[in-house]
Amino acid sequence: MTGAPLEFTDMPLFDPASIDQHGTGLWRYAAMLPVMHNGHRRVTLGEGWTPLIREQWAGRDVYWKLDALMPTGSYKDRGVSVMVNWLKGLHYEALADDSSGNAGASIACYASRAGMRSVIFVPQSAPDPKKAQIAVYGGELVEVPGPRSQATLAVEAATCNSREMAYASHAWHPAFLFGQMTVAWEIWEQLGGHVPDWLVAPTGHGGTLLGAWRGFQHLRVSGVTNKLPKLLAVQAEPYTPLYDAFVSGANEVLPTPHVERISADGIAISYPVRWRTLLEAIRFSKGFVASVSEEEVRSAHTELAERGVFVEPTSATIAAA
Numbered sequence: 001m002t003g004a005p006l007e008f009t010d011m012p013l014f015d016p017a018s019i020d021q022h023g024t025g026l027w028r029y030a031a032m033l034p035v036m037h038n039g040h041r042r043v044t045l046g047e048g049w050t051p052l053i054r055e056q057w058a059g060r061d062v063y064w065k066l067d068a069l070m071p072t073g074s075y076k077d078r079g080v081s082v083m084v085n086w087l088k089g090l091h092y093e094a095l096a097d098d099s100s101g102n103a104g105a106s107i108a109c110y111a112s113r114a115g116m117r118s119v120i121f122v123p124q125s126a127p128d129p130k131k132a133q134i135a136v137y138g139g140e141l142v143e144v145p146g147p148r149s150q151a152t153l154a155v156e157a158a159t160c161n162s163r164e165m166a167y168a169s170h171a172w173h174p175a176f177l178f179g180q181m182t183v184a185w186e187i188w189e190q191l192g193g194h195v196p197d198w199l200v201a202p203t204g205h206g207g208t209l210l211g212a213w214r215g216f217q218h219l220r221v222s223g224v225t226n227k228l229p230k231l232l233a234v235q236a237e238p239y240t241p242l243y244d245a246f247v248s249g250a251n252e253v254l255p256t257p258h259v260e261r262i263s264a265d266g267i268a269i270s271y272p273v274r275w276r277t278l279l280e281a282i283r284f285s286k287g288f289v290a291s292v293s294e295e296e297v298r299s300a301h302t303e304l305a306e307r308g309v310f311v312e313p314t315s316a317t318i319a320a321a
Helices: 025-032 076-089 102-113 128-136 148-159 174-180 182-190 207-221 241-248 275-284 294-306 313-320
Strands: 052-057 060-065 094-098 117-123 140-144 165-167 198-202 230-236 288-292
Touching (some): 025 076, 128 140, 174 182, 174 207, 182 207, 198 207
Parallel strands (some): 117 140, 198 230
């Protein structure tokens, strides 16, 4: 792929009256998610509507959105569930993705749920538990030597001429980003119709941050709120391409060097495909990009667990910031 990532441009306005108050999970917003095809039965595992808990952290009043309670243990279930429904309705028989673990596990899970085959390309350095999770869900695991980017090249080569297998990319596919918008709508509902001052998210390719930003933007465009949050993107050293560009005032992102492994492996991305849109959104919101060290991530991870919040190190980066 050489062009910019695609996004949906035509979607219904957000109408609070259209929320399915009897529905569970993110599909309570089905009226605002035009991804279902006629005659298609929804593929779901009840993803979404995760707890939003209040906490005092480093002298600040914060809320944690516990997407670790998703069916596969990752926020990626939001985007994947919407994307799989879209692709299933288009009659694809198989899905492929490149992943360091979580997205691959989610796609393998939802593909199995939909009766589809999945092929997941992972770097050989991906954590063994994540590779095992992909395999348990029935995904065909393809381990690719070299840095994370080599897995991307491998999946692109495998799908570029296929009519049966879709590249179900959590970085590129617009339906994935669409699903991520639902976290903003849930937060808005759970805060009693209010928008937070800041939105903080671990940022590799930036699907969570950008999806939530799009969700809050859509609330404002729809006349539901006049407020937008400031964005704080958190990156883990040495994978800090957005941070480097932001603090230097640059309008271009340069790839960062690859290292074998960091604990926050979910955001170990040298070159985010949506970097331009991310920088524009962060600057427009008057937000910031933070960089955290391995030691800071491990410390925050331990402290969160001691408070009863057990997450992956990737998610702990926001507490470290």
